[in-house]
Amino acid sequence: MTALGTITGNYEEAKAHLREWGFCLIENPLPPAKFKELAERLTELAEAERQDNSAFLYDGGNQRVFGLLNKGAIFEEIVQNEAVCELMEELLGYNFLLSSIHANIAGPGGARMALHPDQTFARMPWPPYPFVANSMWMLDDFTEENGATRVIPGTHLLGRPPDYAAGEGDIETQPVCGPAGTVMVFDGRLWHQTGANRTKDRLRHGILVYYCRAYIRQQENPFVAVEKDVHDRATPLMRRLLGWEIYQGALGQTGGLPT
Template sequence: MDRDAHLQALSRDGFTIVENAIEPALIDELNAALAGLETLLDAKPAMNGFEGHNTVRIYNLLAYGEPFTRVPVHASVLPLIEGVLDEGCLISSLSSIAIDPGEIAQPIHADDMVIPLDKPHRAIVCNSMWALTDFTAENGATRLVPGSHRKGNPDYGGQYESIAAEMPKGSVLVWDGALWHGGGANQTDNRRMGVAMNYCAGFIRQQENQQLGLSPDLVRGFEPRLQELVGYGVYRGLIGHIDKQSPVQKLNGGGAFKSIWDS
């Protein structure tokens, strides 16, 4: 992966596509695990204009352990996220998005629209879509408005000229959270399957509440970087501490912590 080239594309266009990013064995494991969860949870479309009437979504995937714990820290994706945000970034949400035949296009939006900051501003959200099947213009590939991350927010649901983020199975689309985009319409007879791995800056509230959504016992089994990503670290030696201890120290018991004021 040419990290610098992808980061240049993210800065210029607001998005990039990393082809052959995910190893086939992991794709198979994710597809199998999601199929099992859909049956177990009896997951159904949300039946609203944003989440869709023919789209099945499963949220808080880290709560189900393997193989989802390998997604946020994947070496093909996390270095790009850290390049857009910084190494203090957090997991905002991890969910699956299965667009079934007959789904219409999702309204064009920006993922950071709900955060009340004037635009343009530095990146505070950076998201990714893992292609667990081929993504085509016909089956619902994400629609993008290149360069729109440098503009204000779109009118929600407005009509904008966009392109389809077509990519083969195993690819990952990464975009600045300010980029205007939306899921495409599925005009085929087959499901378009993806995993949305979303991140935010360490000073922004996460979309999914990771501390309540994941049991401490589960998090204790995570690798250290994943513990930090779900929010058990401290941003820049200050934000998120507990009595001058990091949450991961509280989780695991003891350890040294150096605050920003001790530097």
């Protein structure tokens, strides 16, 4: 048991948590050595972007590292992770797409983020299912002190974002904690935020692998933003996730219907 949620290796149980709470926690979908490799690569990238002044720094101590598909083959591996993809299919249906992959590093002094669901781009009314869903790969232990992602369980069922004018942006949230090696999968309608990092010297490294239904526009345009060599070596699953496949014979055509 964590502060909130239950870490499980049983995907039927995880699907029940997604339905009830809007998130689930899955245990080591990859061996610990892979998480270590991810953490090392991300630390190297974040440091290099700080050094060459290209780092995206915000909220008083936090850093985003964008476009990870171009920044190491290990990131290609995690977007295709079998366990996460099974849960994404449950949330987003057949032939869902990769929307983006980037890291969010919560650093000492980093502020709590505004409370939000991920599908704020979608106009109301929302249908009774998510358009998008996210996964947070915990590369460090996520604790309340170091800025674990905070949520309000069950808000995915409200079918709307918080009403900020009515003060709902200030409703108390709870941290979703877990040891490094845990992945939180969450419904795009769930109200959540990055926690404040109240440590003196500990970074919280997390990678957000974000997916969308096959007919929703991807957050990052893969044909413009993803390097040619990544497309060239893409597996059949990766090609589908990037958006190379035609969906239901209708979307993604290049010069008419396939014969």
